[in-house]
Amino acid sequence: MLDNFKNLLSEKRQELAEKLSNREEIAIERSSDALDSVQRSAEREYAISSLDRDWQTLKDIDLALERMEDGEYGTCQRCEEEISPKRLKAIPWAAYCITCQEKIDRERRNYREEFVLSDAA
Ligand SMILES: [Zn+2]
Structure with missing residues (x-):
């Protein structure tokens, strides 16, 4: 069972x-182009945001592999309940159970909204 997840994570x-x-090569190529159109900068923004997401996932995977070493894999890092196998199958690097993840997402959204609002003011 754990080996399965380990293989999944490694892959x-x-x-x-x-x-x-x-993608890093593409980013460098693009930034050297002086004639930057609006569309191209939008494209780059998109590329950067998905780059961020991929980096985040990569980090999450590393942490999941560490938890595996520590025998903590599959345990929610917030409430210490077991993460459901169904959730782990969908997101093998999940660090939180679905309940905590929803709470965290909500907190992050609130934080972002506050940040954006205060920034605009
Ligand atoms: Zn939890």
Whole structure:
């Protein structure tokens, strides 16, 4: 069971690492272009945000692998309940149970909204 997840995580890690190293080259190529159109900067923004997401996932995978070493894999890092196998199958690097994840997402959204609002003022 755990070996399965370990393989899944390693494969995904490999895939992301390759994707990210390819994308870095694209980013450099683009930024050297002086004639930057609006569309191109929008494209770059999109590329950067998905780059961020991939980096985040890569980090999450590393943490999940660490938890595996520590025998903590599959335990919610917030409430210490077990993460459901269904959730782990969908997101093998999940660090939180679904309840905590929803709370965290909500907190982050609130934080972002506050930040954006105060920034605009
Ligand atoms: Zn939890």
